[in-house]
Structures are given as C-alpha cells and as structure tokens.
Amino acid sequence: DTEVTQTPKHLVMGMTNKKSLKCEQHMGHRAMYWYKQKAKKPPELMFVYSYEKLSINESVPSRFSPECPNSSLLNLHLHALQPEDSALYLCASSQDMWTTSGSGNEQFFGPGTRLTVL
Amino acid sequence: AQRVTQPEKLLSVFKGAPVELKCNYSYSGSPELFWYVQYSRQRLQLLLRHISRESIKGFTADLNKGETSFHLKKPFAQEEDSAMYYCALNSSASKIIFGSGTRLSIRP
Numbered sequence: 001d002t003e004v005t006q007t008p009k010h011l012v013m014g015m016t017n018k019k020s021l022k023c024e025q026h027m028g029h030r031a032m033y034w035y036k037q038k039a040k041k042p043p044e045l046m047f048v049y050s051y052e053k054l055s056i057n058e059s060v061p062s063r064f065s066p067e068c069p070n071s072s073l074l075n076l077h078l079h080a081l082q083p084e085d086s087a088l089y090l091c092a093s094s095q096d097m098w099t100t101s102g103s104g105n106e107q108f109f110g111p112g113t114r115l116t117v118l
Numbered sequence: 119a120q121r122v123t124q125p126e127k128l129l130s131v132f133k134g135a136p137v138e139l140k141c142n143y144s145y146s147g148s149p150e151l152f153w154y155v156q157y158s159r160q161r162l163q164l165l166l167r168h169i170s171r172e173s174i175k176g177f178t179a180d181l182n183k184g185e186t187s188f189h190l191k192k193p194f195a196q197e198e199d200s201a202m203y204y205c206a207l208n209s210s211a212s213k214i215i216f217g218s219g220t221r222l223s224i225r226p
Contacts, residue, residue, distance in 0.1 A: 004161075040219075041218070041219075042204055042216035042217060042218055042219050043162065043216055044216075045213060045214065048213070056213065090162065105150075105208060106164055106167070107164070107214065108163075108164075109161050109162040109163065110161060111160075111161045112161070
C-alpha cells in the first residue's frame, strides 16, 4: 500500500463541536505531517511527528490537538474552531524527517479533508 | 529568510508550445528543491526534485545557484499538463516551504 488515506473527505461542524480528522499510512514511514491549505493558497505546515513524538508545532492554536497513537496513524482533534479555520487539511508522510538527501524525505500526501466550520 | 517565490499566478500556453514555470528561492545553505503538482481533484504529488536530475512527464528543472532559481520547463506542452504547480524548498528537518503556486492552463 503506497497511499496516505484520510477520513472523512468532508466535514461540517459547528463552533462548539468536537471532531477528529484521521490519517493512515502503511508504508512504514516514521514521519507524519499535518498541513492546512486555504483556497488558492499553498499548504502551510502545522505539525510534524517523528517516531510518534511531536517534533514540530508551528505555533498552531490549541483548538487543534494532534495525536499519533502509533506509527501508522495520525489524528487531528478539533474543538471550538472558528469559521476562519475552514480549509483543506492535508496529511503527509515521509520515510524519515531527518534524512537530508535521497528519497527518504519525499513527502506523500493524502487527498485531504475539506473542513467547513459554521 | 527562507522563501520560495513563484511570480506567476497563472500561465496559459497553447498545446505544443514550450512551458517555463519560474521559481526563485532564498536560503542560506545548500537548498533541496522540489516541484509538486496538483491535478484537478487529485492529491498533491511530487513531480521532481533537483537532486535526482530526472525528467518526469517531459518536465525538467535545473538548480541555478547563481541566480537562486529552479525553473520548471517542458519543450512541448500537453493538455494533461494543466494543473497547479508548486515549487518547494526543504528547509531543514523536512520542513517544506511552498511557493504560492502557478496554475498552468494548456489551451488546445
């Protein structure tokens, strides 16, 4: 399996709701990423997990809470979001975040979850 | 500051014409540069990287350190090349910095 999968494809939630986005890969990758992509903009890095530990948090508000239960799964828990948080949320994985050359740091992207906050 | 600049938001060329998507970067050190492509309704995917020096789908990109550029080129555009193209820089520890993207539209 050489794909990153994400569920759900679409999510609509209110500002008081709690929801979670899920990401899964079975390529044996040890680095996993969350990106946020607004319409007509490039992806912006939110979090990086390396070997199931949070390595990078790009000053993301605490209403976004990542979790990496095992090396294949990555979750993003959402609570008390704002309408401006509506975006496409992309998950990606790579073999290893510390490889500086070769294919080890190629990131494979999932199809994304389109989130709408009402 | 680490930055990737794609000056063209939209590039429209006729089928069979040459294509060049511009990318300039700012990075202190040895950069690792990529081109990612996002076709309509498909996921973002790696097109090519400067390290491998390969040609993918007829596209090539050469790293020019003197001009700090990594332009993407194809001699003869095809309709299926229509997509959003992002130039990206691997800054450190796999933190990818994306350019703002260029939408390539191939006219029949």
